Amino acid sequence: MNASKALEKTLVASPERKLEADADLAIVRRVQGGDVAAFDQLVFKYRERMVGVIYNMTSNREDAADLAQDAFIKAFQSIHRFEGQASFFTWLYRIGVNSTLSHLRKNRMRSFFSLETVRGDDPVSREVIDALTDKTGAGRDAFIGELQEKLNDAMQKLSINHRTVVSLFEIDGLSHQEIAEVMDCSVGTVRSRLHYAKQLLQAELQPYLRQ
Amino acid sequence: MKQDTNRKITVEDLLAIKRAERPPAEFWASFESELRAKQLAAIVGKKSWRDTLPRIFTAVYRYHLPFGAVAALALTWAGIHYSSVSVDTVRTVPGAEARPSAHLPVPASTVVQAAERSVRAPEQARVAQPESVRAPAAAADSLVNAAPASKAPRTAIGTRFSDVVAATLADFRENQPELARRDIFSSDREFETTVESMRQAASEPLARLDPAAEERNSRLLESALPAYGSSSGSATLASERVRERASNDRMYESMDPYESSGRTSLEIRF
Numbered sequence: 229m230n231a232s233k234a235l236e237k238t239l240v241a242s243p244e245r246k247l248e249a250d251a252d253l254a255i256v257r258r259v260q261g262g263d264v265a266a267f268d269q270l271v272f273k274y275r276e277r278m279v280g281v282i283y284n285m286t287s288n289r290e291d292a293a294d295l296a297q298d299a300f301i302k303a304f305q306s307i308h309r310f311e312g313q314a315s316f317f318t319w320l321y322r323i324g325v326n327s328t329l330s331h332l333r334k335n336r337m338r339s340f341f342s343l344e345t346v347r348g349d350d351p352v353s354r355e356v357i358d359a360l361t362d363k364t365g366a367g368r369d370a371f372i373g374e375l376q377e378k379l380n381d382a383m384q385k386l387s388i389n390h391r392t393v394v395s396l397f398e399i400d401g402l403s404h405q406e407i408a409e410v411m412d413c414s415v416g417t418v419r420s421r422l423h424y425a426k427q428l429l430q431a432e433l434q435p436y437l438r439q
Numbered sequence: 440m441k442q443d444t445n446r447k448i449t450v451e452d453l454l455a456i457k458r459a460e461r462p463p464a465e466f467w468a469s470f471e472s473e474l475r476a477k478q479l480a481a482i483v484g485k486k487s488w489r490d491t492l493p494r495i496f497t498a499v500y501r502y503h504l505p506f507g508a509v510a511a512l513a514l515t516w517a518g519i520h521y522s523s524v525s526v527d528t529v530r531t532v533p534g535a536e537a538r539p540s541a542h543l544p545v546p547a548s549t550v551v552q553a554a555e556r557s558v559r560a561p562e563q564a565r566v567a568q569p570e571s572v573r574a575p576a577a578a579a580d581s582l583v584n585a586a587p588a589s590k591a592p593r594t595a596i597g598t599r600f601s602d603v604v605a606a607t608l609a610d611f612r613e614n615q616p617e618l619a620r621r622d623i624f625s626s627d628r629e630f631e632t633t634v635e636s637m638r639q640a641a642s643e644p645l646a647r648l649d650p651a652a653e654e655r656n657s658r659l660l661e662s663a664l665p666a667y668g669s670s671s672g673s674a675t676l677a678s679e680r681v682r683e684r685a686s687n688d689r690m691y692e693s694m695d696p697y698e699s700s701g702r703t704s705l706e707i708r709f
Contacts, residue, residue, distance in 0.1 A: 275467070276461070279462065280460075280461075283460070289462060289466070297470070297474045298477075300474060300478075301478060304478060305481055344461060345461060350459035352452070352455040352458075353455050353456045356448060356456060375453070375456060376456070379453060379456065383457075398451060398454040398458075399454055399457050400458075429450045429453075436448060437448050
């Protein structure tokens with residue numbers, strides 16, 4: 229039963245996300261009606277997730293900030309064309325992901341990585357780090373930095389499409405269906421890309437894995 | 440902190456660390472201000488026509504097959520339509536029943552010109568409507584009104600254009616003898632004589648030199664160049680130049696460019 233629920237979660241959007249989409253649509257209608265200030269609510273709601281997704285694709289904070297801003301501007305400029313057939317966040321993600329993909333294709337040879345701070349209050353990450361190291365203080369921070377670099381390197385070794393799928397599914401928590409909508413491809417393509425990307429990541433991060 | 444050695448670590452667990460990565464608080468302050476500036480620039484700044492061109496081309500390229508099909512259909516329709524119009528208008532050319540060559544299909548522009556000229560004639564202007572002459576289709580109608588009812592049979596479309604022009608000119612000369620006489624193509628001989636006279640006039644300007652001006656020029660040159668004034672002086676200079684050129688020629692002929700004599704020195708004879 230639990231397995232089927234988990235599988236359903238990966239395939240289709242959750243009910244919470246559907247409620248969220250309805251609330252977004254109401255705000256979008258206000259913006260379309262001329263209430264420009266209402267767009268700030270959408271920016272405030274999605275800016276962290278948007279920057280997070282783009283950061284995981286580019287591994288660069290400045291690029292992530294610029295591309296996320298551009299995505300919001302593009303969404304604002306073309307919001308009158310949003311008809312509400314898809315959810316707003318899928319539409320926004322699509323704009324951001326497409327901008328990032330074209331940016332990455334233009335700047336294949338240029339790559340400057342930057343590391344963000346790992347939040348200490350996140351239980352899953354704290355548990356994983358505790359399992360990997362018994363160091364405290366500066367030693368622990370150094371280990372986290374080293375692990376972040378390894379993760380960034382492994383992500384950058386993936387192709388752009390594989391990296392995007394991993395970012396959207398594993399880090400941002402989108403379903404296969406949502407990723408397919410964002411990347412304009414089939415669900416089967418999303419699954420195969422995800423499977424292949426995980427295999428590559430497993431090979432790259434072997435020293436840190438415990439079976 | 441004690442290391443939990445029994446915990447299983449997967450790729451998903453490691454990626455959870457990336458999920459926990461967050462930029463510092465000051466990042467969002469600068470993000471907000473930059474976004475405001477960009478948003479303002481997007482609202483205020485107007486796009487030039489150059490920015491919209493790529494979008495237009497993209498849209499056109501997306502529908503290039505339907506556009507091409509519509510263009511081909513339009514060209515086909517226009518071709519069929521105008522060929523049928525030209526065949527129909529042949530029957531309305533005045534005097535077309537008198538000569539077999541006048542039964543040929545006439546291009547629409549030729550028919551319009553002939554119609555305009557024929558409408559200018561006083562006896563036909565009373566019958567034809569001036570507004571209807573401007574449009575090709577209406578011109579054909581006015582010709583129908585002006586001309587006697589012709590029952591010319593329909594002929595093949597692919598006839599030579601020169602025959603059509605000849606028929607039109609013959610009609611024009613017959614209907615408008617006064618205008619035709621004044622026109623440039625009233626007779627072939629007249630056109631040739633006009634060109635011949637123009638050629639003669641072009642060869643004459645040397646004969647039309649002003650003697651007084653020539654004399655004045657000679658006087659001025661004589662004061663500036665002493666050798667110019669006397670004809671004997673100029674003749675002397677000319678003979679000197681000829682002699683000098685002849686001696687130069689002999690010098691060049693005397694040179695042996697191939698050194699056939701085997702000597703290394705150059706022999707020059709004067």
